[in-house]
Amino acid sequence: MDRGVEVSVFEKSRGVGGRLSTRRSRGDMLDSSGEWQCDHGAPFFSATTPEFSAEVSRWVAQGFASPWAARWKLQEVRAVQSEQDALAENPLEKIFVGFPSMNAIAKRLAQEIESRVLAEHTVTRIQKFGAMWTLETKEHGVSHAEFDAVILAVPAPQAAALLESSSGCVPDHFIARAETAQMAPDWTVMARFAASTALPFDAARTNNSPLELAVCDRSKPGRSGAELWVLHASAAWSAQHLEASPEFVVDALMRAFKELGAPAPESVVAHRWRFANASATFDPTIDTHHASSWDATRAVGMIGDWNHSAGVEGAWLSANSVVRAVFAEPTR
Numbered sequence: 001m002d003r004g005v006e007v008s009v010f011e012k013s014r015g016v017g018g019r020l021s022t023r024r025s026r027g028d029m030l031d032s033s034g035e036w037q038c039d040h041g042a043p044f045f046s047a048t049t050p051e052f053s054a055e056v057s058r059w060v061a062q063g064f065a066s067p068w069a070a071r072w073k074l075q076e077v078r079a080v081q082s083e084q085d086a087l088a089e090n091p092l093e094k095i096f097v098g099f100p101s102m103n104a105i106a107k108r109l110a111q112e113i114e115s116r117v118l119a120e121h122t123v124t125r126i127q128k129f130g131a132m133w134t135l136e137t138k139e140h141g142v143s144h145a146e147f148d149a150v151i152l153a154v155p156a157p158q159a160a161a162l163l164e165s166s167s168g169c170v171p172d173h174f175i176a177r178a179e180t181a182q183m184a185p186d187w188t189v190m191a192r193f194a195a196s197t198a199l200p201f202d203a204a205r206t207n208n209s210p211l212e213l214a215v216c217d218r219s220k221p222g223r224s225g226a227e228l229w230v231l232h233a234s235a236a237w238s239a240q241h242l243e244a245s246p247e248f249v250v251d252a253l254m255r256a257f258k259e260l261g262a263p264a265p266e267s268v269v270a271h272r273w274r275f276a277n278a279s280a281t282f283d284p285t286i287d288t289h290h291a292s293s294w295d296a297t298r299a300v301g302m303i304g305d306w307n308h309s310a311g312v313e314g315a316w317l318s319a320n321s322v323v324r325a326v327f328a329e330p331t332r
């Protein structure tokens with residue numbers, strides 16, 4: 001790391017990326033045996049603050065992110081006032097994607113800081129002995145390495161469980177924050193088409209529940225292969241149908257997509273994100289939260305969208321702010 005610190009990343013999945021996820025698969029779509037790939041977590045992100053905009057410009061210059069000049073279709077259902085407001089705020093002008101896939105960003109950032117990534121290490125407890133931290137994982141028990149500091153970078157419900165089992169070593173207000181943070185679900189359907197859909201847009205946003213967002217994955221920079229659309233249900237509909245069957249969800253979202261002009265897909269698969277999007281908890285323009293997300297006495301911190309504001313930008317601002325607090329750098 002450029003600050004002379006050695007970083008180890010304990011990651012429960014097979015690789016880094018988290019909700020900046022790219023799903024690669026062979027033959028597990030319903031009625032299909034083909035190979036496919038798409039961003040099935042965050043489809044894109046925006047950069048509104050000067051700090052994050054500068055960082056994204058660096059990612060773009062170094063080739064692992066790209067602006068995406070999508071052709072949009074917006075379909076408003078005027079009866080729903082609050083949804084109209086959300087549509088009006090949609091930042092259609094300047095959105096970005098990872099290049100050539102969403103998870104390229106996390107992979108590259110992990111490399112840049114020369115971190116040691118320990119995949120399939122699900123942290124279940126952190127404990128402090130004297131000045132040093134040790135981590136316990138589900139797969140490997142207590143880690144042999146000792147750490148000067150620990151930063152949790154996991155969604156709120158997972159942080160809450162981890163902090164609870166580590167109580168006594170972590171500040172009580174961390175536990176309280178993680179337990180009360182709200183995260184909304186997102187039912188996602190990936191639909192592959194045998195031939196071009198010829199739809200006159202690359203992405204559509206509608207407030208006509210259940211479908212909120214439809215994204216043509218192949219239209220993003222650097223993608224190739226069969227035409228594949230990722231359909232995101234609204235948070236409200238996803239919450240209401242959280243325990244529904246994948247078949248029910250596929251049927252509902254494909255019907256809504258058909259209303260936007262889509263033909264029948266060759267194959268489909270559904271994925272339920274229980275904790276997709278954090279509710280904004282902090283004003284991203286006011287950088288005050290790091291004081292409560294980093295405990296300098298215990299050398300423990302927590303970051304992520306739910307600690308700051310929704311989305312990739314909120315997650316990055318949260319991390320950046322805590323890193324500055326760790327190194328006692330002034331806020332800008």
Ligand SMILES: Cc1cc2nc3c(=O)[nH]c(=O)nc-3n(C[C@H](O)[C@H](O)[C@H](O)COP(=O)(O)OP(=O)(O)OC[C@H]3O[C@@H](n4cnc5c(N)ncnc54)[C@H](O)[C@@H]3O)c2cc1C
Nearest residue numbers: 011012018019041042045122123154276304305311312315
């Ligand atoms: C379907 C969907 C749509 C989205 N749409 C958008 C959008 O349009 N725009 C936008 O900006 N953002 C969007 N987001 C949100 C965005 O992806 C997140 O805000 C951002 O990726 C959060 O990053 P993070 O590092 O805080 O957490 P995550 O990306 O969730 O990373 C947490 C990591 O911790 C790992 N982990 C969890 N528990 C443990 C444990 N106990 N031990 C070890 N590892 C663990 C996980 O495997 C994961 O890799 C969307 C997300 C989803 C899922």
